[in-house]
Amino acid sequence: MKPTLSIILLLLAVGLPSASAQDEKSASGTTAGLAKIDITPRVPVRMIGYASRDYEGEPAENKLFARALAIGDEAGQLGALMITADLLGIPKSLSDRVFERIERKLGISRKKFAISATHTHGGPALSDYMQEMHFCKILPAGEKQHIDEYTAWLVDRLEQIAIQAAGSRQPANLRWGEGRAGFAMNRRVIENGTWKAMRPNPHGSVDQSVPVLTVTAADDDSKVLGVFLSYACHCTSYAPPNKGFHGDWAGAAARIIEKRHPGSHALIAAGCGADANPEPRTADAAPFIEKHGNELADQVDALLADSTRTFRLTAPPKCQTRTVQLPLAFQPDREELEGWVAGQDKRRAFYGQIWLDRIDLGEAVPTGFDYLIQTWRFPGENDRSLTSVFLPGEVVSGYSLRIKAELNNDSRRLWVIGYANESPCYITTAKEIAEGGYEVIQSMVSYDKPSSLAPETEDIIVGTVVELAGGKAEQGEE
Numbered sequence: 485m486k487p488t489l490s491i492i493l494l495l496l497a498v499g500l501p502s503a504s505a506q507d508e509k510s511a512s513g514t515t516a517g518l519a520k521i522d523i524t525p526r527v528p529v530r531m532i533g534y535a536s537r538d539y540e541g542e543p544a545e546n547k548l549f550a551r552a553l554a555i556g557d558e559a560g561q562l563g564a565l566m567i568t569a570d571l572l573g574i575p576k577s578l579s580d581r582v583f584e585r586i587e588r589k590l591g592i593s594r595k596k597f598a599i600s601a602t603h604t605h606g607g608p609a610l611s612d613y614m615q616e617m618h619f620c621k622i623l624p625a626g627e628k629q630h631i632d633e634y635t636a637w638l639v640d641r642l643e644q645i646a647i648q649a650a651g652s653r654q655p656a657n658l659r660w661g662e663g664r665a666g667f668a669m670n671r672r673v674i675e676n677g678t679w680k681a682m683r684p685n686p687h688g689s690v691d692q693s694v695p696v697l698t699v700t701a702a703d704d705d706s707k708v709l710g711v712f713l714s715y716a717c718h719c720t721s722y723a724p725p726n727k728g729f730h731g732d733w734a735g736a737a738a739r740i741i742e743k744r745h746p747g748s749h750a751l752i753a754a755g756c757g758a759d760a761n762p763e764p765r766t767a768d769a770a771p772f773i774e775k776h777g778n779e780l781a782d783q784v785d786a787l788l789a790d791s792t793r794t795f796r797l798t799a800p801p802k803c804q805t806r807t808v809q810l811p812l813a814f815q816p817d818r819e820e821l822e823g824w825v826a827g828q829d830k831r832r833a834f835y836g837q838i839w840l841d842r843i844d845l846g847e848a849v850p851t852g853f854d855y856l857i858q859t860w861r862f863p864g865e866n867d868r869s870l871t872s873v874f875l876p877g878e879v880v881s882g883y884s885l886r887i888k889a890e891l892n893n894d895s896r897r898l899w900v901i902g903y904a905n906e907s908p909c910y911i912t913t914a915k916e917i918a919e920g921g922y923e924v925i926q927s928m929v930s931y932d933k934p935s936s937l938a939p940e941t942e943d944i945i946v947g948t949v950v951e952l953a954g955g956k957a958e959q960g961e962e
């Protein structure tokens with residue numbers, strides 16, 4: 485970075501920094517700041533995640549949190565800002581509202597800002613996010629008002645931690661490595677190439693890696709300031725009839741890590757785990773939630789204890805975004821929609837009528853939708869690098885497995901994070917689209933999508949990630 489006039493004038497006024505101060509700063513090359521805030525609803529708000537849980541959430545002992553990690557360079561420039569939150573997903577309008585606030589206060593560009601959800605199914609509903617489509621009924625006006633009020637309050641809270649994290653940056657060592665945890669299991673049972681049921685499938689595709697970014701004080705590596713990790717699994721241990729807001733395994737992992745490292749903040753994101761559930765899943769989930777949380781915390785501690793399993797990131801990332809158009813497989817016509825309305829499937833009947841009404845008002849059934857792909861390329865020690873990839877929606881394991889197979893090598897590591905920035909729908913692979921099933925088609929009603937994705941979706945996303953993360957598109961990076 486070129487020194488700005490104000491920095492030059494400041495140096496002239498106060499003199500050059502002493503040699504020791506310069507050495508201390510260049511030891512890490514990076515600064516980091518972290519913050520955390522309680523986002524548990526203070527008033528009744530409808531929960532979201534299970535369509536069968538048709539009531540407003542109750543206050544509970546368990547808290548929901550959002551956490552922020554700001555990464556800067558040694559000259560004080562803010563390089564990247566990450567927020568994770570105990571929510572089911574991040575609707576685009578929430579992402580946009582938070583970014584507008586942050587841009588105004590911190591002057592950061594969109595490429596450098598990412599926000600992702602843990603996909604806890606014990607979180608509150610949000611404005612512009614499923615609602616009617618999820619529950620297949622029109623919500624009472626009072627409930628909608630609660631959701632809008634909560635969302636507005638949430639935007640304030642997320643702005644607050646972003647600014648707090650950016651303002652608390654200090655010289656820090658960032659290191660990245662990968663552990664493994666065994667509780668994610670594929671949940672798609674396939675017979676003769678066709679989806680049969682949502683049940684544990686120990687032979688199905690799953691990504692059990694635990695990518696971990698550790699943040700320690702530059703002058704004391706034993707002082708853990710924060711951790712940012714992801715795990716590719718649904719956050720669904722805590723199912724109905726359990727009531728009350730809950731962060732599930734992700735909330736437990738963050739709490740346990742923060743307890744083991746007092747003063748630290750632990751950001752947890754969901755990886756490409758849309759076709760995986762935590763196992764075992766039982767009505768009494770509490771002991772398993774703690775077990776999964778401890779398993780992830782153990783992975784963090786193992787990486788902190790053995791620096792040969794991690795490498796140091798030497799500067800803030802080069803950030804890039806690209807919006808691609810994802811195609812839908814088909815566009816139902818009026819006759820088909822009328823068939824849905826007359827059929828036995830209540831969800832399709834509700835949704836079919838919505839589309840018939842829209843067509844009457846002149847709206848065309850969409851052929852596709854915009855999809856934001858974001859990459860952060862961190863340079864690392866010994867010519868190594870890490871690229872974190874942020875993908876919107878419920879991304880299945882096949883994506884991270886294929887992206888890593890195509891791009892991971894001795895000098896470059898890939899880290900793929902789902903449920904990021906926007907919540908369009910499930911993002912399934914070409915193979916899964918051919919098999920059909922819940923993630924491919926039944927779930928699409930919740931996301932206001934009248935069709936499954938077209939099979940070319942997979943190549944469009946992977947091709948774009950390969951281009952951005954492979955370093956072929958450095959132009960436009962910030």
Ligand SMILES: [Zn+2]
Binds near residue numbers: 878
């Ligand atoms: Zn899901």
